Amino acid sequence: MATPNISGIGGGPLDAFAPLQKGAAxxxxxxxxxxxxxxAQVSQLQQSAEAQARELAMGKSxxxxxxxxxxxxxxxxxxxxxxxxxxxxxAYQEIMRTQM
Numbered sequence: 001m002a003t004p005n006i007s008g009i010g011g012g013p014l015d016a017f018a019p020l021q022k023g024a025a026x027x028x029x030x031x032x033x034x035x036x037x038x039x040a041q042v043s044q045l046q047q048s049a050e051a052q053a054r055e056l057a058m059g060k061s062x063x064x065x066x067x068x069x070x071x072x073x074x075x076x077x078x079x080x081x082x083x084x085x086x087x088x089x090x091a092y093q094e095i096m097r098t099q100m
Contacts, residue, residue: 041077042074045070046074046077046078052066052067053071
């Protein structure tokens, strides 16, 4: 009795790594580039919030609500960036603790 040939249905978890195994460059931005862009965005939000607060303090702007919103956006984005940094440091430390 012959055994039937069963083929896979594809889309398995390792299929995502197929281009990497063949030496092709992954599509999209690298992790480092994405991280640099995110840090630049956080910095830009902080600079914008600082400029709006300065204008409000000097009397050039009367929109307190928009200034507070800009400050909170900068604060929340900074907090998120710090949490991502903490997770990266944790992951690095965990990798360094692994036994080989």
